[in-house]
Amino acid sequence: MKRRALLAMALAGVAAAVVRLRGGKAASPQRGGWRELTGPDLR
């Protein structure tokens, strides 16, 4: 019984580590964007 509990905890730990390391994609900003600075900007 104790060994099964330990095994279950170990498996849960591995699963948590995988989820934690893989992560998810962060949400993008809602508005705005990047604009390259060109000639007139660089004075």
Added chain:
Amino acid sequence: MRAIVVGVGAVGARAARQLLALGPLDDLAVIDPDTARREAVVGSLGRPVSVGSDLESVLATVRGPSTSVVLTGPPGNHRALAELALEAGASVVSASDSAADVAGLLELDDVARSRNLSVVAGAGFSPGLSCVLAAYAARSFERVDEIHVARVGVGGPACARQHQEASRGRAQEWADGGWVTRRPGSGRLLCWFPDPVGGLDCYRGDFAEPLLLAPAFPGVQRVTSRYGARRRDRLAARVPHLTRPLPEGELGALRVEVAGAQGLTRDERVLGAIDRPAVAAGAVAALAARWAVDGRFSRPGAAGLASLVEPGPFLAVLAERGVKVAVFEGAAA
């Protein structure tokens, strides 16, 4: 102009090529203890250059006014090399991103001023381009309150090792007019870099930007620097490199956020860049060397680029050399 490039790895090789492209050179010398690498770079430059294995012997023949020494070798000895160069009457540009190197170079301010020479500390991608972006953003404000720098990516293998060291080192930050020490890897913050890097969690580390930016903006309240890392990068940072780092590094990005006041209005400005860090660092170091000799710095002495250059024209030349920067417009990034 005479130029000596010390260390022709990923950054130094680019710096040598950029120096040749930025204007006429009376002499270009490259120094690297790795003979094969040195010869490969010399062969790729397409014109005769002097070579050497140590700075002292090269300075014996290539010296005098209008000489810039560009230090692009591994960190650790940049201050000692800079002292040799100053002694020989040459200005110095260091691309080291080590906070210890930067602190040592800044201590040469009095020596450099007394000789009317320049020592540019942190003239690479980050610090370097990051400092110029901060200075550019600061032009929008009468008073600069906060500067927050985030970066991702490394140049060559030496840069990768230094980055790993820095990510494990205690961070020095400027907060409320004084220095505070922060735990490495703390202060997680989601930062948005220009595409295709996008959003990445960023963490504190032992980076040099606060040392360079705090003195450049008197009255600034907070200066921080973070590095972007995925969780598996953070785990890998705790163990030695199991494989040799990539010779060229991957795509890198910068994000510089400056907050300040213009009249009664408080606002912020976010600038970014995306490039291979070694390519951008080589261009920044070479241009700084050129400007040091051409007398285009605001003053002699030792400082970072934010204190020395007019940021608009500096970024304009970098853009001509292929290093592009961007501004974030719209909602807070």
